Amino acid sequence: MDAPKVGLTFRLPTALVSQLREQFPAIGFAGPGLEAPFRTSEANVILGWPKPDFVQAATSLKWIQLFAAGTDIVDFQNTLQRGIVVTNARGVGSPSIAEHVLAMMLHFNRRMGLLLRAQLEGCWIEKNSFDYPELNGQSLAVVGAGSIGTEIARRARALGMRAFGINRDGRAVDGFERTFAVKNTAEAIGKADHVVVCVPGHESNARAFDAEWFSHMKSGAYFYNVGRGNAVDETALLSALDSDHIAGAGLDVTDVEPLPAGHPFWKHPKVLLTQHKAMNSARYWERLTQLFADNLVRFTQGRPLVNIVQA
Structure with a gap:
């Protein structure tokens, strides 16, 4: 196989680009902020989040490595017809998302919203309440017992929580005390103090x-x-x-983003909005680059890639 041309659709940190160029000296890299002897549309490999029209114009494209786990942007009818392999970044954002979920659970259990509001208002809370629950001994149900769900469960159990997973068929998954099939969701969430949804789109x-x-x-x-x-x-x-059936909601994602002004979530006292930041991590691009480099070795050797996504 001739050395592939790699096109980036986003600005990868310079140090990581240099790392890729050092590891793959025969491979050209093009993209925002990079000098290259070819246009990104001429690439055989794309790393990033390419829009369908961009993919359509890349006539030599063989492989797309998405920089996130989601695949919403992919026109699978086009990629299947052209024999383009699509891989995602499954697992890259899992550690930070898991920590983010723990942060939200601690926010609610430790009454951080109440305490922050009191601080901003310069109000000392005289009542010394001892009704703050501990995660230790509580139960967690995760809808979507994949990479993200497993990382959440592993951290939750380290804090003394019970962790239940929910997947399509109820197959056992490491990290969970028990897994339930989707048809038995009611049983799983009916016993959980915290319910986390991490299903794909x-x-x-x-x-x-x-x-x-x-x-x-x-x-x-x-x-x-x-x-x-x-x-x-x-x-x-x-x-x-509003009916007090559930005590609160931690929402990293919403139906419409950015969330429209005036939406009830903005000022709802029981809602914690984190504006799609759960994946954000200073180590994200480092892990993505490692995944891509491993797959690029496989690609040049004609071996199966990791995290192949089916339509």
């Missing part, structure tokens, strides 16, 4: 978390979404919050 998941779904949650439990915003019926979620 498939059409089948749209509005899947509706009023009936929330009705099965344990009264006083907390809900978190670090998957896709359109998976949640936001009207149903607001109703569950």
